[in-house]
Amino acid sequence: MKIVVPVKRVVDYNIKPRVKADGSGVETAGVKMSMNPFDEIAVEEAVRLKEKGAATEVVVVSIGVQQAQDTLRTAMAMGADRAILVLAEESPEPLAVAKVLKAIVAKEEPGMVILGKQAIDDDMNATGQMLAGLLGWGQGTFAGKVEVADGSVRVSREIDGGTEEVSLKLPAVITADLRLNEPRYASLPNIMKARKKPLETLNVADLGVDTTRRLTVVSVAEPAQRAAGVKVGSVAELVEKLRNEAKVI
Amino acid sequence: MNETVRESMEFDVVIVGGGPAGLAAAIRLRQLSPETSVCLIEKGSEIGAHIVSGAVIEPRALAELLPDWKERGAPLNTQVTAEEMLYLTETGSLRVPFLDKFMPHMANHGNYIVSLGEVCRWLATQAEELGVEIYPGFAGAEVLIENNRVVGVATGDMGITREGKPGPNYQPGMELRGTYTLFAEGCRGSLTKQVMAHYDLRKGVDPQTYGLGIKEVWEVPAEKHRPGLVQHSFGWPMDDQTYGGAFLYHFGENLVSYGFVVGLDYPNTWLSPFEEMQRLKLHPAFRKHLEGGRRVAYGARALSEGGLQAMPRLTFPGGALIGDSAGFLNVPKIKGTHTAMKSGMLAAEAVVDAMQSQRAEPATFTQRVKESWVWEELRTARNIRPAFARFGAKKGAIYSALDAMIFKGRAPWTLHFKHADNEVLKPATLTAKPNYPKPDGQLTFDRLSSVFLSATNHEEDQPVHLHVKNQALWKTVNWDVFRAPETRYCPAGVYEVVDEAADPKLQINAQNCVHCKTCDIKDPCQNIDWTVPEGAGGPNYPAGM
Incomplete structure (x- = not known):
């Protein structure tokens, strides 16, 4: 079985994002970028399935700017076999991404697509679901555990208040949640080897997908600063403040 | 392993x-x-x-x-267009005239303000x-x-x-x-x-002598931005025994780089380079540039000053x-x-x-x-820094002006550094505590909110990369004599003393470390050894630094 893993290049999770002075978005020029952490988990899971013998090949795909090839190289250093870079504008909308992935699936014919449940930049949480819908495949979202059996896959889904077990017929789309696994380090020898693994570059136009934006960003703002706390002198004062200032009792 | x-x-x-x-x-x-x-x-x-x-x-x-x-697109985009050297008093400042005569090395014609x-x-x-x-x-x-x-x-x-x-x-x-x-x-x-x-x-x-540089990048309102302006200062808040000064550069898109460098041969164990750097922003000569802006980056690094x-x-x-x-x-x-x-x-x-x-x-x-x-x-350049170490800030400045004007750096003698930076701290009882203002959250900040802006991260589950070789020595020297200078010179809040009253112990918050190396340099007995943590750890300085 072949597994396709889409990965996204996002602002590194250690970086405090800075809103552009004109409020049009988040500053990305010169900011450290790396693989979306949920996608790292997806890559790790695919590589583990291959190591267990449940998969034969892991193909990573990224849709975005030229520099996304660094992200693909990282995925290959973790153990993916080859990579496809689909050149497009930075951070296309989920529906456009899902359509591009559908075209890649048609080309690659994988038995499974594993991707992060959401990207940490826009937190959309939509691409996996949209892709399953466009393909007419089953979906196992928020996966905390994945077990492949003959022609099907069992997924433990993390839901409010517990887990839900679903069994899906393959091919299927799975989105990775935080507790699915702990991704490995890309070791230096593997990073060196990954530089020699194949990386194919396509243009989004070649795939015949319309990526025109359908959403308009009205404005982006940082969360309001929290006001400093105050110490109250007595219970009576606290009750008074809760009643008259916070108006919660 | x-x-x-x-x-x-x-x-x-x-x-x-x-x-x-x-x-x-x-x-x-x-x-x-x-x-x-x-x-x-x-x-x-x-x-x-x-x-x-x-x-x-x-x-x-x-x-x-x-x-x-230039054709290859090197990011050297802001040429120096104006330059000032200020001598600061607590509330005022004097502009050094004829800068190219007194301090020819400070002339920045043809140079660029960059993010290194x-x-x-x-x-x-x-x-x-x-x-x-x-x-x-x-x-x-x-x-x-x-x-x-x-x-x-x-x-x-x-x-x-x-x-x-x-x-x-x-x-x-x-x-x-x-x-x-x-x-x-x-x-x-x-x-x-x-x-x-x-x-x-x-x-x-x-012996090598060092400085510690602490820097912030600010984004200021467009009407305040004067791209190409370079301002250096010396004097307040440093005393005569302490070598130090500040810089402020307008560059890029509404960015101002502000920083403070202090010679690590300072004697006062109570001195806190971080708080000196913060309070200097309250001086009119700096406040006027930064007020109304927001701080977007923070970092620190030691530098070699021995020449x-x-x-x-x-x-x-x-x-x-x-x-x-x-x-x-x-x-x-x-x-x-x-x-x-x-x-x-x-x-x-x-x-x-x-x-x-x-x-x-x-x-x-x-x-x-x-x-x-x-x-x-x-x-x-060789005699200028040691002149400050030997004669103090005021006489050192006079010496360096004479050196530049009369000898043009070719004096027939060479001044030497006698002591390593870790040997010159004076005991806590013999030095006066500076009175640092509390951070106002507008212009001045505390250490932790600063480290946060450096995007510093270390994988939590790893050995502490700062080794205190001898714990007993920490107590008898660092605590008993100098009252834990590491809690003050560390610009990232790595060192903390816990249980101060009963049984003081040093706590090391290694995950905050911005890799400036000051502790490795300034610890009185060279008892702290800075080793590399796991790769990719440390600060993630953004564009502009």
């Missing part, structure tokens, strides 16, 4: 550190000898992640290395185009020495737990073996320190020290990028010589440095 077999790989040249010196050396090597395999490692998560500098740079070395740097991190990222793309293999996120943790020759370095193990055992994600380090190894770790490199000790490279030279008198032997069998690892900073000019780059280029040339003649030591490096403009520059 040495039982596990490490993978190893052979290169002609291994370079430790992706700053201006290391990158310039890599580029020069491939220019001179395109067949030479060059591998460069960097402990930061990417090139530029650990770079902190003012920075006003002189493009001299860059123009020699890549004469078409961005310059390094750009240099890395140039190096990669020439075929240099660059691996960020891997720290040089061990020098490999065989038959008294340096034969490369090993990267640190990844995935070691706090207890020092291999965890589930354990990956052993890798040996990067090089016919020649260049150490470009910047000031007080941890491997450089081992190499200096092994080959006794500091024999017969003055020629403190420069170690530069070469040893199998390699050389370059850049600030060796101490190529020009202190009165407060610039080191051009000299660091030039030192890297000269070392590359010497390595090519050594390869051709099959010598273990790239010994022509020293000669090349002596015949270059770097030597001339550092020679004329």
Whole structure:
């Protein structure tokens, strides 16, 4: 079985994002970028399935700017076999991404697509679901555990208040949640080897997908600063403040 | 962890550190000898992640290395257009007249205000185009020495737990073996320190003296922004025994770089470089530039201030020290990028010589440095910093003006540094506590909110990378005599004293460390040893730093 893993290049999770002075978005020029952490988990899971013998090949795909090839190289250093870079504008909308992935699936014919449940930049949480819908495949979202059996896959889904077990017929789309696994380090020898693994570059136009934006960003703002706390002198004062200032009792 | 077999790989040249010196050396090597395999490692998560500098740079070395740097899109975009040197009193300031006469080294005509991190990222793309293999996120943790020759370095193990055992994600380090190894770790490199000790490279030279630079980047309203303006200051809040000053540069898109550098030979154990840096922003000369803006970045780094008198032997069998690892900073000019780059280029040339003649030591490096403009520059600058150490700030300033005007740096004598920075602290009972204002959250801030802006991160489950060699010594010296100076000089809040009243103990919050190396330098008994943490740890300085 072949597994396709889409990965996204996002602002590194250690970086405090800075809103552009004109409020049009988040500053990305010169900011450290790396693989979306949920996608790292997806890559790790695919590589583990291959190591267990449940998969034969892991193909990573990224849709975005030229520099996304660094992200693909990282995925290959973790153990993916080859990579496809689909050149497009930075951070296309989920529906456009899902359509591009559908075209890649048609080309690659994988038995499974594993991707992060959401990207940490826009937190959309939509691409996996949209892709399953466009393909007419089953979906196992928020996966905390994945077990492949003959022609099907069992997924433990993390839901409010517990887990839900679903069994899906393959091919299927799975989105990775935080507790699915702990991704490995890309070791230096593997990073060196990954530089020699194949990386194919396509243009989004070649795939015949319309990526025109359908959403308009009205404005982006940082969360309001929290006001400093105050110490109250007595219970009576606290009750008074809760009643008259916070108006919660 | 040495039982596990490490993978190893052979290169002609291994370079430790992706700053201006290391990158310039890599580029020069491939220019001179395109067949030479060059591998460069960097402990930061990417090139530029650990770079902190003012920075006003002189493009001299860059123009020699890549004469078409403009066409190649080097990020040198703001030329210096106006320049002021201020002497500060607590509330006022005097502008030094005829700057080019009294302080000719401070004239910045033709120089550029840059983000050195961005310059390094750009240099890395140039190096990669020439075929240099660059691996960020891997720290040089061990020098490999065989038959008294340096034969490369090993990267640190990844995935070691706090207890020092291999965890589930354990990956052993890798040996990067090089016919020649260049150490470009910047000031007080941890491997450089081992190499200096092994080959006794500091024999017969003055003790190195250091400074600590703390920097912030501000985004200011467009109407306040004066791109190209350079402002330097000295005087308040430093006393006469303390060497220090501040810089403020307007550059880029509404950015202002503000920083403060203090000589680490300061005697007052109560001094807090971080709080000095914060309170200086309240002075009218700085407030007027920053008010109404917002702080977008924070960082700190030690720098070598000893100049020629403190420069170690530069070469040893199998390699050389370059850049600030060796101490190529020009202190009165407060610039080191051009000299660091030039030192890297000269070392590359010497390595090519050594390869051709099959010598273990790239010994022509020293000669090349002596015949270059770097030597001339550092020679004329050599007496200024030690004059401040010897005569204090006021008389030191007068000396340096006379040195510049009368001798033009060619005085027939050379002043020396007598003490290492860790030897000059005075006991807590003999020094006065400065009264630092509380942070206002507008212009001034505390340490933790500052470290937050440096995007510093270390994998939590790893051994503490700051080693206190002798805990008992900490109590009897650091606490009893000096009242824990590390809690004040550390700009990142790494050191904390807990249980102060009953049984004081030192707590080390190693995950906050911004890799400035000050503790390794200033600890009174040299009882703190800074070692590299897991690769990719440390600050992630954004664009603008």
